[in-house]
Amino acid sequence: MGDLLANAMPIRGLIGGLMIGMASAIMLLGLGRIAGVSGLAARATGITVDGAPRPLSIAFVVGLPLGALLVALILGPVEARFEQGVVTLVIGGLLVGFGTRLGSGCTSGHGVCGMSRLSARSLVATATFMLTGFATVAAMNAMGLGQ
Amino acid sequence: MKRQIALTLVAGALFGAGLAVSGMADPLRVRGFLDLFGTWDPTLAFVMGGALIPMAIAWRIQKRMPTPMAAERFTLPTARDLDPRLIGGSALFGIGWGVAGLCPGPAIADLAIAPVPAAIFVVAMLGGMILHRLLPAAPVKQPTLETSNV
Numbered sequence: 688m689g690d691l692l693a694n695a696m697p698i699r700g701l702i703g704g705l706m707i708g709m710a711s712a713i714m715l716l717g718l719g720r721i722a723g724v725s726g727l728a729a730r731a732t733g734i735t736v737d738g739a740p741r742p743l744s745i746a747f748v749v750g751l752p753l754g755a756l757l758v759a760l761i762l763g764p765v766e767a768r769f770e771q772g773v774v775t776l777v778i779g780g781l782l783v784g785f786g787t788r789l790g791s792g793c794t795s796g797h798g799v800c801g802m803s804r805l806s807a808r809s810l811v812a813t814a815t816f817m818l819t820g821f822a823t824v825a826a827m828n829a830m831g832l833g834q
Numbered sequence: 835m836k837r838q839i840a841l842t843l844v845a846g847a848l849f850g851a852g853l854a855v856s857g858m859a860d861p862l863r864v865r866g867f868l869d870l871f872g873t874w875d876p877t878l879a880f881v882m883g884g885a886l887i888p889m890a891i892a893w894r895i896q897k898r899m900p901t902p903m904a905a906e907r908f909t910l911p912t913a914r915d916l917d918p919r920l921i922g923g924s925a926l927f928g929i930g931w932g933v934a935g936l937c938p939g940p941a942i943a944d945l946a947i948a949p950v951p952a953a954i955f956v957v958a959m960l961g962g963m964i965l966h967r968l969l970p971a972a973p974v975k976q977p978t979l980e981t982s983n984v
């Protein structure tokens with residue numbers, strides 16, 4: 688267990704997770720909507736016309752980096768290790784963008800909001816992207832493409 | 835509407851702050867979680883667990899609320915079918931997540947932390963979303979996420 692948690696941040700993870708959950712609860716109980724980042728990003732950029740009103744989608748999407756910036760200013764540097772090359776970022780980005788639209792959600796919409804609602808669709812979606820995520824990293828490591 | 839925009843901005847900022855505090859703004863840490871057979875980093879499981887607690891409570895409260903506090907009605911997904919699009923799309927998303935260690939929320943939050951690589955990913959992600967909209971095989975609209983009053 689000591690080895691397992693050697694690099695982990697269980698307490699910060701839990702606190703940050705509670706913040707994410709409370710933000711999602713504000714969206715649900717305050718605005719009556721799902722805090723699904725992929726859907727809100729598509730709506731904010733005008734890629735889709737479905738979903739939340741555009742001003743709200745833009746507000747949420749602008750809020751994300753604003754919140755991260757506030758943490759950096761108040762608590763100190765936020766670790767963000769980008770060791771991927773440009774090609775990896777582009778391939779990953781294309782798959783994430785296409786996949787989240789086709790699958791109607793990502794880690795926030797399906798993972799946080801849908802799973803807590805015990806939505807069968809979200810439970811299946813989350814299990815699916817977790818499995819392919821695990822498999823992808825394992826396959827990349829096996830091929831010597833690990834980061 | 836101004837009140838709604840302000841509240842949504844607060845929610846977005848709290849969400850982004852949560853990502854930064856929890857270590858999820860760090861693609862290498864997220865990838866560490868997905869590296870189940872390597873040097874596994876369980877942090878993401880704590881984040882997900884922490885996020886599910888307020889939301890599980892919020893759904894219970896929501897059932898007793900006729901309307902949201904700052905909007906006229908609840909606009910929530912009603913689809914129930916486990917169709918190939920849901921599973922295929924989620925599978926592709928998971929592959930991209932594993933490749934880059936990034937999903938949409940952290941990628942957008944990282945625009946403030948590591949602007950250049952985050953922007954490359956976000957632009958590609960939006961490109962993928964546009965591709966989905968343009969491809970004839972993929973539906974322009976997503977009736978499965980179409981909303982209605984609940």
